[in-house]
Amino acid sequence: MTPARSRRPGAPTRTERGIPEATVARLPVYLRALTALSDSGIATASSEDLATAAGVNSAKLRKDLSYLGSYGTRGVGYDVEYLRYQIAREIGVTQDWAVVIVGIGNLGHALANYSGFGTRGFRIVALLDADPALIGEQIGDMVVRDFAELEEIVAADRVSIGVITTPAGPAQEVCDRLVAAGVTSILNFAPVVLSVPDGVDIRKVDLSIELQILAYHEQRKSGEAALPEVPELPAINGLPGLPSVGGGVGA
Amino acid sequence: MTPARSRRPGAPTRTERGIPEATVARLPVYLRALTALSDSGIATASSEDLATAAGVNSAKLRKDLSYLGSYGTRGVGYDVEYLRYQIAREIGVTQDWAVVIVGIGNLGHALANYSGFGTRGFRIVALLDADPALIGEQIGDMVVRDFAELEEIVAADRVSIGVITTPAGPAQEVCDRLVAAGVTSILNFAPVVLSVPDGVDIRKVDLSIELQILAYHEQRKSGEAALPEVPELPAINGLPGLPSVGGGVGA
DNA sequence: CCGATTTTGTTCTCACGTTCACAAGCTCCT
DNA sequence: AGGAGCTTGTGAACGTGAGAACAAAATCGG
Structure with missing residues (x-):
């Protein structure tokens, strides 16, 4: 261990290798850009070149x-x-991570066939x-x-990452089983909010949310005129009987 | 138009319906939570209830x-x-958006079969x-x-959203064609950074990036000991001939 | 009719992320 | 050998987002 190179008293005290989350999310993009440059036979690239390839600005990249x-190298x-x-x-x-995919419907099939599984670094050890x-x-x-073989497989192959491609219904139960079996990172494609204990990382990919975000901006573009005027009172047309307002549900 | 309700001189001057991007990204989550509550027969919910269902804290939701x-309603x-x-x-x-999917490989198949296409609001008008x-x-x-019929379809069905599920190679070209045909929002599943003109929104979903982000945190958890020590000089073992260092690429 | 209780809407403060701008450091040319 | 010209790494300013805390408004009970 080098003795913390030039740690100034007023420095941001970035705790021992604590990389900001926003940066972590961009590292894979840089990795892909570098691989592409490498495949093109480029041996050296400036921050400007890299930034262009990665779709960010060069200050952020640096x-x-x-x-x-x-x-x-400065100047190079x-x-x-x-x-x-x-x-x-x-x-x-640089090491390989063992992955299980749970829920072999349309999406599970697609992921299972996803050749190369992105870049290397991951190995699908079971489809359940x-x-x-x-x-x-x-x-x-x-x-x-x-799926009953889950615990056995996780233990045997030291699986740490689970991918959930089930429908929304069974997703939480599948998630609980994965966590109980020892999986500590989960990638969730099911349209539900999963709850996991501390120490388990979870990321969500949700097609319909992405489309809705696009729709929001699309609506903006189509001119504000397209916005139907707001009914300020809850007199909603085609909806089954609403209590006039309030009415207190037994919470 | 109501004359800007109670616009104080010192107010944040949120320009006419400018909703923060972070909030926009959460609205679909709230929408889904509300739909779930509605399906359970719940008529009224507090911010606390909603926040729990959506997986955020109540202050943020409010x-x-x-x-x-x-x-x-306060108090209710x-x-x-x-x-x-x-x-x-x-x-x-509340309106339906017409969507085309380009690239009918494994993933394209899966999306085409995605029944209900999330919540309503979207209508797939063509698979290309x-x-x-x-x-x-x-x-x-x-x-x-x-795919040659793209322009015709976009014009006929007023398509504003395109989904790209091709391999990386043809993705940029497909993207350009979509934009030229009049599509102004794109959801990209291909592992490349697409460039689009101003006014076109683009969102990216990338399996391998998500997995890599998980891997980063996973590596952290497995104890710092697992980190191989850094070779401080570019003496990389199994890689094809590197110029000693620098050497200047023609850029 | 009035006060207690509940829950929203908003203000304030702090942390995080982005961008600018520039000094430090490396290479190359004369 | 010394200076000119690049390009990195980083300090500082700025903007956005998150969370705590509280005042405003509505219901309910006496």
């Missing part, structure tokens, strides 16, 4: 990279291969479903197994 | 809702149906692909059509 350390730029390795190591994709009609089905070079 | 107006709470309608209207899902082997295939109650 600040983000500065949290990792001082890779990069960044060595593409070197930086790529450093970011991959920081993210943790509770439906007997699906168990045994061959997908790519894998076979769908019974 | 502040978010306050940007929409003063729906809600919010009328579920009324608030649900107001949010739906604000987002713009350039591969002759796919054109004509029946998926649900739709048929895959030739």
Whole structure:
């Protein structure tokens, strides 16, 4: 351990490798950009080049990279291969993470077939479903197994990441089982808010939310005129009997 | 138009219906929570109830809702149906938005079959692909059509939202065609940074980025010991010939 | 009719994230 | 060897978002 390079008294006291969440979310983008540059045979790139490839501005990119350390050479730029390795190591994709996918419907199928699984760094070790009609089905070079085998598989393959592609209904129960089995990171595609204990990370991908955000902006663009005028009282047309207002539900 | 209700001189001057982006991103979550409460027969809910259902804290929820107006009754709470309608209207899902999906691979198939397409508010009007082997295939109650028909379809159905589920390669070209045809909102599943002109909104969903973010936190949890020590010089082992350092790329 | 109770809407403060601007440091040319 | 020219890394200003706390308004009981 180097003795904390030039820790000034007034420095932001970024606690021992604490990288801001916003930066963490961009590192994979930089990694992909670097891989693309590398594949094009580019050996060195400036922050400006990288920023363009990643779709951000160069000041932000430099600040983000500065949290990792001082890779990069002033007056020259960044060595593409070197930086790529450093970011991959920081993210943790120099090792392989074992992943299980639970819920082999349309989306589960699609993810199971997702060749390369993005960049390397992840290995699907099991496709699970509770439906007997699906168990045994061959997908790519894998076979769908019974969700009941979850605990066994997690323990055997040291699985730390679970992907939930079930419908909304069973999602929380599946989530609880994953957590109980020892999975500590979950990627949720089901349209529900899952609750997990502290220490478990959860991320959500939700198609319909993304579309609704687009719709909001789209509505703005189509001129404010398109907005139906607000009925200020709850006299809603096609809705089943509303109590005039209030009325107090037994909470 | 009401003359700007009680605009104080020192007020934040939130420009005429400018809702913060962070709030916009949460409105669909509130909408879903309200729909769930409604389906359970709950007629009135407090900010605390709603916040729990949506997975946020109640102060944030109240502040978010306050940007929409003063729906809600002090001492009582919010009328579920009324608030649900107001949010739906604000987002713009009281009308139906026409959507095309381009790229009918595994993911495209999955989205095409996504029944209900989240909540209502969206209508898939075409599934497009350039591969002759796919054109004509029946998926649900739709048929895959030739990507060449894009312009015609967009014009005929007033399509404003496009979903890109092609591989990375053709994504930018597909994007350009969509924009040229008049689409002004794009949801991109391809692992590339797309560039679009001003006035076009774009959102990205990226499985491998989400997994990498999880991996980063996972690595943190597994104890810092797991971090391989940093090679401070670019002496990278299994990589093809690196110029010692620098060497200046022609940029 | 009035006070107690409940819950919203809003104000204030703090933390986080973004962008600007520039000094430090490296390379290359003369 | 020394200066010119780039490009990084970072300090500082600015804007946005989150959370605590409280005043305003509505209901309910006496």
